Amino acid sequence: MAEGRVYNFSAGPSQMPLEVLEEIQREMVNYKGCGMSVMEMSHRGKEFMGIANQAEKDLRDIFGVPSDYKVMMSQGGATLMFSSIPLNMLGTKGKADYLVTGQWGEKALKECNKYGTGQAACNSKSTKFTTIPKPSEWKLDPEAAFAHYCDNETVNGVEWGYTPDVGNVPLVADMSSNFCSRPIDVSKHAVVYAGIQKNLGPSGMAVSFIRPDFVDGKNEAKICPTYCSWKTTVDAESMYNTPACFTMYAMAEYLKYTKKIGGVAYWAEQSDKKAGMLYGAIEGSDGFYQCPVAKDARSRMNVPFTIMGGDEVIEKKFLAEAQKQKLFQLAGHRSVGGCRASLYNGMPIEGVSVLTDFMKSFMDENRK
Amino acid sequence: MAEGRVYNFSAGPSQMPLEVLEEIQREMVNYKGCGMSVMEMSHRGKEFMGIANQAEKDLRDIFGVPSDYKVMMSQGGATLMFSSIPLNMLGTKGKADYLVTGQWGEKALKECNKYGTGQAACNSKSTKFTTIPKPSEWKLDPEAAFAHYCDNETVNGVEWGYTPDVGNVPLVADMSSNFCSRPIDVSKHAVVYAGIQKNLGPSGMAVSFIRPDFVDGKNEAKICPTYCSWKTTVDAESMYNTPACFTMYAMAEYLKYTKKIGGVAYWAEQSDKKAGMLYGAIEGSDGFYQCPVAKDARSRMNVPFTIMGGDEVIEKKFLAEAQKQKLFQLAGHRSVGGCRASLYNGMPIEGVSVLTDFMKSFMDENRK
Incomplete structure (x- = not known):
């Protein structure tokens, strides 16, 4: 990642490829x-x-x-x-x-x-x-x-x-x-x-x-x-x-x-990978993280999730600690709450990797 | 002027201050x-x-x-x-x-x-x-x-x-x-x-x-x-x-x-100066250049003018030679024809000065 840049999971406007x-x-x-x-x-x-x-x-x-x-x-x-x-x-x-x-x-x-x-x-x-x-x-x-x-x-x-x-x-x-x-x-x-x-x-x-x-x-x-x-x-x-x-x-x-870089097929492949990584981290958390969306309707672009059943105190802590790892804009939509990570084209796989690593360590530290 | 930049008299979008x-x-x-x-x-x-x-x-x-x-x-x-x-x-x-x-x-x-x-x-x-x-x-x-x-x-x-x-x-x-x-x-x-x-x-x-x-x-x-x-x-x-x-x-x-730089009063002063220079050049051309607009209705922003009574051949020549002086986008609106110079905030006085100098030399060379 270029010096000083952050991983921006905003639902839009959103991260763009640095080269562009x-x-x-x-x-x-x-x-x-x-x-x-x-x-x-x-x-x-x-x-x-x-x-x-x-x-x-x-x-x-x-x-x-x-x-x-x-x-x-x-x-x-x-x-x-x-x-x-x-x-x-x-x-x-x-x-x-x-x-x-x-x-x-x-x-x-x-x-x-x-x-x-x-x-x-x-x-x-x-x-x-x-x-x-x-x-x-x-x-x-x-x-x-x-x-x-x-x-x-x-x-x-x-x-x-x-x-x-x-x-x-x-x-x-x-x-x-x-x-x-x-x-x-x-x-x-x-x-x-x-x-x-x-x-x-x-x-x-x-x-x-x-x-x-x-x-x-x-x-x-x-x-x-x-x-x-x-x-x-x-x-x-x-x-x-x-x-x-x-x-x-x-x-x-x-x-x-x-x-x-290979047309829309390239973005499709990247999207599948990134979404797979993040949903995998949620599913592998034994309920610490939960996605409310039915499996066959889950978006590759926007991944909403709650922490410990929607504990607002712990979610706030999550968002604050995430920023220290350069993981930004992870709050859910104001009408829904919780967390949300948007994985648009501009988000590199590396960013999702940093996010899922952070999610794991946050879980290990905060699971009761 | 910064290296390679031109004077852009477009009616909009239009030249912006280089500093911006x-x-x-x-x-x-x-x-x-x-x-x-x-x-x-x-x-x-x-x-x-x-x-x-x-x-x-x-x-x-x-x-x-x-x-x-x-x-x-x-x-x-x-x-x-x-x-x-x-x-x-x-x-x-x-x-x-x-x-x-x-x-x-x-x-x-x-x-x-x-x-x-x-x-x-x-x-x-x-x-x-x-x-x-x-x-x-x-x-x-x-x-x-x-x-x-x-x-x-x-x-x-x-x-x-x-x-x-x-x-x-x-x-x-x-x-x-x-x-x-x-x-x-x-x-x-x-x-x-x-x-x-x-x-x-x-x-x-x-x-x-x-x-x-x-x-x-x-x-x-x-x-x-x-x-x-x-x-x-x-x-x-x-x-x-x-x-x-x-x-x-x-x-x-x-x-x-x-x-x-001094608020809108600064732009007003600049506009008056630039428009004064260009209308002055037109009025002082003894009819070589003509602005069709009544004097009390003339715009400080967009100055339409014709050359030698609307001679399309000479106007085309004018536009081509102007570009050699880095004076761009001087064609009139497609529905009106002739020439038009737009003098928005981004156009420096220097640009209008280059234009009026060019207009004078073009007139001297082409007046019959």
């Missing part, structure tokens, strides 16, 4: 000798257009985006997308299904009800969002305009292990917190969208892959803000207005690095 | 020894909260924001604000006045008509947006929910020299392209908003100052996207969802620098 940060640092004042910082470039100038075009090409390559799908970059994160989705997709059908497995899916559903009827095809709230309901329990509406799921729930640490089958209804996936951590079957989806601040860059931008029948404006609501119009945005190649240029550039550097 | 860029560069990998880049920080961690709180304090100090006004930071630029304004302000009145003096004001008006009745209280389109209509020509509606104006029209180079008096109707100002270039009488406005990518940082964020009676949700439309709800955003101190953290940090550095 150092490249951005090198180019900060004068990008490739063009005499300007990327922060200063006109978004319509040839240097920045080169960056933006390469970013789109790399996204298409890395994720195998079908050539007729559109790639959209937008501001406002997944939260603004929660509105944009019904505003661009409900059309005359006026209703949509949501497979709710956590707090983010719940928020997306609530937003849909501003513009039509959002229906919970399933909802694991009664399990405190620790499970993924079986397909046999879903109540799908074949007349729904779309069916939405959140592929990884950051707060609750729940991740889908497969692409849900919703028949002919257009499938929409919020992949904000596991985007770029494993391959995606884009063609099974009408829309895949993700904020990039977990596995692919800083905060301030979302990426979407959209099937062509949802960028023709046919289903766009009259009250859709122009900024949220997928047709307007895509027709202007994500430059209807000034995009978040520097954020896009940082993502472009992360994509370049991803290609260099 | 260098500070961001220094701190890129390890911010003040905390072990993380700002790109990696949780927006709810103490380091980033410190940055965000200082940014708000500096905005309040620099612009003398009344203590009861709220400071809001949001993504989506002025374009998303064009929707947010009617969505948060129209209320039961359902109609609003727009003082249209350029393309941006025109877009804002058009967006209002999605949610109510946007009325053009004046419109200088017949002059090709080269004037600011006199108050005696305005048709103000005393029952309007608000009256909107764009303080500086980037494309057309038109700037208000005073705060319009609209009586008791709440006044809303789009200051995207002259924000932080001169003092603002915030208390005369219900809302002041601005994208920061001209005079105060990179693209990807807007700042708003909002009077308390427009953040109580009273006038919020039911169909307002949660992301666009001023009440929701302000109640959560601009962190309802993950903000554009790094962009906010870059702005914070620009604000810190602004305070160091």
Whole structure:
């Protein structure tokens, strides 16, 4: 680890590969000798257009985006997308299904009800969002305009292990917190969208892959803000207005690095290893550490755990001692409590190794 | 000028003070020894909260924001604000006045008509947006929910020299392209908003100052996207969802620098000088260079001009030769043509001096 750097287990924004940060640092004042910082470039100038075009090409390559799908970059994160989705997709059908497995899916559903009827095809709230309901329990509406799921729930640490089958209804996936951590079957989806601040860059931008029948404006609501119009945005190649240029550039550097080290398959392998190590440490602790999530629904990205049955005093001690080992941002989400370690792409295996070693020694010292 | 850097007259994103860029560069990998880049920080961690709180304090100090006004930071630029304004302000009145003096004001008006009745209280389109209509020509509606104006029209180079008096109707100002270039009488406005990518940082964020009676949700439309709800955003101190953290940090550095060199009064003095030099060169060219904008409406920020009556061949030659003098991004907006020099805070006086010297020698060589 570079001198002075810490292991940052934040749920997002989150640790980035040092090589990406150092490249951005090198180019900060004068990008490739063009005499300007990327922060200063006109978004319509040839240097920045080169960056933006390469970013789109790399996204298409890395994720195998079908050539007729559109790639959209937008501001406002997944939260603004929660509105944009019904505003661009409900059309005359006026209703949509949501497979709710956590707090983010719940928020997306609530937003849909501003513009039509959002229906919970399933909802694991009664399990405190620790499970993924079986397909046999879903109540799908074949007349729904779309069916939405959140592929990884950051707060609750729940991740889908497969692409849900919703028949002919257009499938929409919020992949904000596991985007770029494993391959995606884009063609099974009408829309895949993700904020990039977990596995692919800083905060301030979302990426979407959209099937062509949802960028023709046919289903766009009259009250859709122009900024949220997928047709307007895509027709202007994500430059209807000034995009978040520097954020896009940082993502472009992360994509370049991803290609260099072996693509999304590399990140998938790393994720499996890191998650395996941490869940292994929890399972091997004889109940000292506990993960509340059902085994078949556990996230590779966000691992919530409690200590000694949720003892807040001991958890506080754990967090304080962890920092002495350079292990930062291990507190659970304020709505859930406990601990949570996020294992995004930027977290090296070494960091997880330091964490699991620390967990073992902390357990040995504190077990009653 | 630092080695290899050019003078960048882009209309935005645009040149930034080198000192600000260098500070961001220094701190890129390890911010003040905390072990993380700002790109990696949780927006709810103490380091980033410190940055965000200082940014708000500096905005309040620099612009003398009344203590009861709220400071809001949001993504989506002025374009998303064009929707947010009617969505948060129209209320039961359902109609609003727009003082249209350029393309941006025109877009804002058009967006209002999605949610109510946007009325053009004046419109200088017949002059090709080269004037600011006199108050005696305005048709103000005393029952309007608000009256909107764009303080500086980037494309057309038109700037208000005073705060319009609209009586008791709440006044809303789009200051995207002259924000932080001169003092603002915030208390005369219900809302002041601005994208920061001209005079105060990179693209990807807007700042708003909002009077308390427009953040109580009273006038919020039911169909307002949660992301666009001023009440929701302000109640959560601009962190309802993950903000554009790094962009906010870059702005914070620009604000810190602004305070160091003398506040907005310093930028105002610089702007007056730079604009005086460039308009002087145009006026002193005996018609070789011409600015289409009426003298009392000329912008200190964006100076459009034509050469030899709009000779496209000579203008192309001008742009090519300018680049050899390190003078970049002098082409006019694609919808207007000709040339345009933007003189934002990041452009040093020296850059304008090189430009006016070049303009004189180009004129001497090419005048017929």
